[in-house]
Amino acid sequence: xxQPFSSVWTREPRPARxxxxxxxxxxxxxxxxxxxxxxxxxxxxRLGAKLGSGATSIYWHVANKDELLELAVDEVYGRxxxxxxxxxxxxxxxxxxxxxxAVLLEHPWAAVLLGSRPSLGPNAVxxxxxxxxxxxxxxxxxxxxxxxxxxxxxxxxxxxxxxIAWRAALGSTRVSDTELMKATHSVAEDAVRDxxxxxxxxxxxxxxxxxxxxxxxxxxxxxxxxxxxQARLDRGDAPPSG
Amino acid sequence: xxQPFSSVWTREPRPARxxxxxxxxxxxxxxxxxxxxxxxxxxxxRLGAKLGSGATSIYWHVANKDELLELAVDEVYGRxxxxxxxxxxxxxxxxxxxxxxAVLLEHPWAAVLLGSRPSLGPNAVxxxxxxxxxxxxxxxxxxxxxxxxxxxxxxxxxxxxxxIAWRAALGSTRVSDTELMKATHSVAEDAVRDxxxxxxxxxxxxxxxxxxxxxxxxxxxxxxxxxxxQARLDRGDAPPSG
DNA sequence: CGACAAAATCGAACGGTGTGCGATTCCTTT
DNA sequence: AAAGGAATCGCACACCGTTCGATTTTGTCG
Numbered sequence: 001x002x003q004p005f006s007s008v009w010t011r012e013p014r015p016a017r018x019x020x021x022x023x024x025x026x027x028x029x030x031x032x033x034x035x036x037x038x039x040x041x042x043x044x045x046r047l048g049a050k051l052g053s054g055a056t057s058i059y060w061h062v063a064n065k066d067e068l069l070e071l072a073v074d075e076v077y078g079r080x081x082x083x084x085x086x087x088x089x090x091x092x093x094x095x096x097x098x099x100x101x102a103v104l105l106e107h108p109w110a111a112v113l114l115g116s117r118p119s120l121g122p123n124a125v126x127x128x129x130x131x132x133x134x135x136x137x138x139x140x141x142x143x144x145x146x147x148x149x150x151x152x153x154x155x156x157x158x159x160x161x162x163x164i165a166w167r168a169a170l171g172s173t174r175v176s177d178t179e180l181m182k183a184t185h186s187v188a189e190d191a192v193r194d195x196x197x198x199x200x201x202x203x204x205x206x207x208x209x210x211x212x213x214x215x216x217x218x219x220x221x222x223x224x225x226x227x228x229x230q231a232r233l234d235r236g237d238a239p240p241s242g
Numbered sequence: 243x244x245q246p247f248s249s250v251w252t253r254e255p256r257p258a259r260x261x262x263x264x265x266x267x268x269x270x271x272x273x274x275x276x277x278x279x280x281x282x283x284x285x286x287x288r289l290g291a292k293l294g295s296g297a298t299s300i301y302w303h304v305a306n307k308d309e310l311l312e313l314a315v316d317e318v319y320g321r322x323x324x325x326x327x328x329x330x331x332x333x334x335x336x337x338x339x340x341x342x343x344a345v346l347l348e349h350p351w352a353a354v355l356l357g358s359r360p361s362l363g364p365n366a367v368x369x370x371x372x373x374x375x376x377x378x379x380x381x382x383x384x385x386x387x388x389x390x391x392x393x394x395x396x397x398x399x400x401x402x403x404x405x406i407a408w409r410a411a412l413g414s415t416r417v418s419d420t421e422l423m424k425a426t427h428s429v430a431e432d433a434v435r436d437x438x439x440x441x442x443x444x445x446x447x448x449x450x451x452x453x454x455x456x457x458x459x460x461x462x463x464x465x466x467x468x469x470x471x472q473a474r475l476d477r478g479d480a481p482p483s484g
Numbered sequence: 485c486g487a488c489a490a491a492a493t494c495g496a497a498c499g500g501t502g503t504g505c506g507a508t509t510c511c512t513t514t
Numbered sequence: 515a516a517a518g519g520a521a522t523c524g525c526a527c528a529c530c531g532t533t534c535g536a537t538t539t540t541g542t543c544g
Contacts (some may be wrong), residue, residue, distance in 0.1 A: 043501065054523045066257035112354060115403035118411050129437040151463035158400025161357035169360050195371040224470025231469040285530060296494045
C-alpha cells in the first residue's frame with residue numbers, strides 16, 4: 001500500500017492503551033495553548049511542559065508538529081455549525097458563514113493554517129458534505145455544486161483572515177481599539193499623501209465603531225455572494241455538466 | 243513623536259551611500275529565494291550567503307525579518323495590475339482579479355503573508371486607491387466603496403490561498419498533477435466512506451484537468467461576486483452612509 | 485595626502501526551535 | 515517472576531532570529 005500522500009488521516013491513532021498521554025489530550029492542550037498565546041507560542045517543549053511530560057513523548061502519538069496542527073485545525077472545523085436540511089438555503093448558508101467567521105475569530109491561529117493545506121480531516125469532510133447537500137437543495141448540480149460552496153468558503157476565509165490580522169496587530173499594543181485606530185491614521189495619512197482621494201475617504205472613519213464596521217462589511221460581502229449564487233440559479237447556468 | 247504602531251513605512255530606508263548592500267537588493271534577493279524555495283527556506287543566514295555577505299549585515303538595512311517580509315509583500319502588490327479609468331468597472335474588476343490571482347500563484351509564499359498583516363506599503367495603498375476609484379466609478383459611495391473592494395479582495399485571496407495549498411501539497415511529491423489527483427482519491431474515499439453523496443460526487447472528477455477546473459471555479463466565484471455587486475447597485479443600497 | 489568620524493560589515497554567542505536516537509521505565513500477558 | 519512490547523524521557527544535532535562589540539570600509543575635511 002504505497003500511499004504517495006501520507007497524511008494524518010490515513011493512519012490510525014495509536015491504540016492508546018489508556019496511557020497517561022493520548023492524542024485527544026495532546027490536541028486539546030495544543031488548542032488551549034494556541035488560543036491563549038497564538039501560533040508562535042506553540043512549541044513542542046512548551047506543550048510537553050503543559051502536559052506534564054517530556055517534549056519528545058508527544059512524538060509517540062503524533063508524527064510531527066505539522067500533523068498536530070492538522071489535527072487541531074480539524075477540531076476547529078468541527079466547531080463550525082451548519083443548519084439542518086429543513087432550513088432554506090439562503091438562511092443556511094448565511095448562518096454557516098457567520099458561524100465560521102465567529103469560530104475563526106475565536107481561534108485566530110486557525111485561519112492561516114486552514115488555508116495553508118488541504119483539509120481532509122473528518123470534520124472538514126463532513127462540513128463539505130453538508131455544504132454540498134445545501135448546494136444541491138438550492139438547485140445546483142454537477143460541478144456547479146463545488147463551485148458554489150468553494151466560492152462561499154473563499155469569501156468567508158478571505159474576509160476573516162485580514163480581520164484577524166488587524167486584531168493581532170492592534171492587540172500587540174496596549175491601547176484600546178478605536179483609540180489606536182485614530183493613532184494609526186497618522187501613519188496612514190503619511191503613507192497616503194500621494195492619494196488624496198483615499199485620505200479624504202478615510203477621514204470619515206475617525207469616529208466609527210471598528211467592530212461594527214467590520215461586521216457590516218462582512219454582511220455586505222456575504223449578501224453579494226448570496227445574490228451572485230442566486231443569479232446563477234435564476235439564469236440556469238448551474239447545469240449538471242458545465 | 244511616539245508612534246504606537248511603528249511599521250517599516252514610517253521609517254526612511256537607510257541613506258544607502260552606494261554601499262555594497264542596499265535595501266532594494268536585499269528585497270530582490272529575498273523574493274528570488276522565496277520564489278525558488280518557499281517561505282520556510284528563507285533564513286537570514288541563507289539570504290546573507292546568497293548576497294555574498296554576512297547574515298547579520300542585513301540588519302543594518304532592515305530592522306528584522308518581519309519587516310523584510312513586509313517589504314517583499316509590498317513588492318508583490320506592485321506587480322498586480324489594475325486597468326485604467328477608461329475601462330468599464332466590471333471589466334476592470336475582472337482583470338484585476340485575474341491579475342491578482344496570477345501574481346499570487348507566481349509568488350505562492352505571498353498569499354499567506356498578504357492576509358497575515360495589515361497592508362500599508364506604498365504599492366498596496368496605491369492599489370487600494372485605484373480600486374476605490376473603480377468602485378466610485380461604478381456607483382458606490384461612502385462606506386459601500388470600502389465594502390465593495392474588500393469583498394472583492396476577500397474572494398480573490400480566499401479563493402487563491404487553498405489553490406496554492408493544493409499545489410504545494412502536490413508539488414512536494416514527484417508525480418504529475420492529474421496522476422496524483424487520482425491517487426489522492428484513495429485517501430479521500432477512505433475519509434469519505436461515511437459520506438456516500440460526496441464520494442459519488444467526486445467520482446466524476448477522476449478524469450478532469452485540474453488546472454482548468456480550478457480556473458473555472460475561480461471564474462464562477464468571480465461572476466458571483468460581480469453579480470452581487472451589480473445587484474447592490476441596482477437596488478440602490480450603496481448610499482453615502484449606510 | 486593623512487586623519488577622523490561615520491557608515492557598513494562581520495563573527496561569536498545567546499536562547500530558542502523541531503526532531504532522531506538510544507536508554508529507560510511502565511504495564512500487560514504469559 | 516519473566517518477558518516483551520508500549521510509552522516516556524534526556525541528550526544531541528542542526529538550524530533559527532537576533533544582539534553586541536569589534537572590525538573594516540568609506541566619505542569628508544584640513
